Amino acid sequence: MTTVNELFRKRIGIEQDEPINFENLGQALEKAALALPFENVCVMKGGTTEITEQSLMEKILTRNEGGLCYDLNAILYLFLAENSFNARLIRGVVYDASDQKWSETGKTHVAILIMDKGQQYLVDTGFGGNLPLIPVPLNGETVSSRNGVFRVQKEPSEYGDYCLYMKLNHKDNDWRKGYAFDANDTATTISDLNEIQKIIVNHPGSVFNKRILITRLTNKGSVTLAGNSATIWTDGTIKKEEISDEKFKELASDLFGLTI
Known part of the structure; x- marks a missing residue:
């Protein structure tokens, strides 16, 4: 049986025998960002299906489509799990900088937390063009990649206990909020993501059911x-x-x- 690990490596261009660990995770995240489009075609075409490990493999790794955060980070999570990472799927609330308000859809952003040597890191390959491309520590440290600089700040609010901040190269002069998240609000199974998909498809405040x-x-x-x-x-x-x-x-x- 073909595994997520095998197909994901083939899709983003990683050798099958190359070890994936925390030290080279950034390389895998960059390859994923270059290979996997962030897109809502299925949402707009009315073609969404139940989210399962099998449906994610077929959509992203067999049909070579992309997806939204709950697709892309879910398949990345499965890949990380198969490569022995201590990983969890979490939910967050995106901040709309243009309207200066939090998303009306609530906790519909899906991201990943990993643990390495006692430190938690945020990992995200499903945030459009705002991808950190490297793990971002939850201790407030600023990290940089070719896409910009990023930090996760402890910031308790009704939306969570942490907030991702970013300053994208060529686009941002100042820090701006990306999304807030609760480090303990774990999506325990892939099927939990179906609730999020339903909101994105149907909520009047969703930005992903208006245009492709x-x-x-x-x-x-x-x-x-x-x-x-x-x-x-x-x-x-x-x-x-x-x-x-x-x-x-x-x-x-x-x-x-x-x-x-």
């Missing part, structure tokens, strides 16, 4: 299709253009391998 969004980091920046526009960041330079529905479908196929 597809984005992925690239070696030099990022590429995003949203609504009727295509946005490409290359070495800090942005190029944005309005596109037709047909062009959208063409780019979705050419850039992401997705059929709209």
Whole structure:
């Protein structure tokens, strides 16, 4: 039987016999960010299915699609577990910086906490273009990657006891909130994520049931299709253009391998 470990390695480009440990986890996270698009095509097409380990494998590792946070971080969690990481899925509330408010959908962001040598770290491959690309410690230390600088601050509130802050390269001049989370609010099974998917699909405050969004980091920046526009960041330079529905479908196929 083919395992998540085997298929995930093949999908993101890691040799089957290469050990994955805390020291080189950042390399795996960067490869995942380059390979797995953050997208809501199934949500917009009305094609969501029950989330199980098998359905995640088929969607992301067999059909080579992407997904939202509860898809991408769930498959990463399964991969980490198969590689002997002490990992847990957690839930968080995303902060909308443009409207300066917390998401109306509540705790619908899914991320991962891992433990290494007595220290907890936040790991996330399902936060669109805001990915840390490395584990972020929960002790407030600032860490940096080619995507920016990140820190997790202990910040008790009604939304959780920690908050992820970030300052993305070429985009942010100041620190901004990413999401709050409760380090003890664990999704104990993959099936727990179905409740989150249902909210994302149906809630009027969900940003993912309004228009198709597809984005992925690239070696030099990022590429995003949203609504009727295509946005490409290359070495800090942005190029944005309005596109037709047909062009959208063409780019979705050419850039992401997705059929709209």
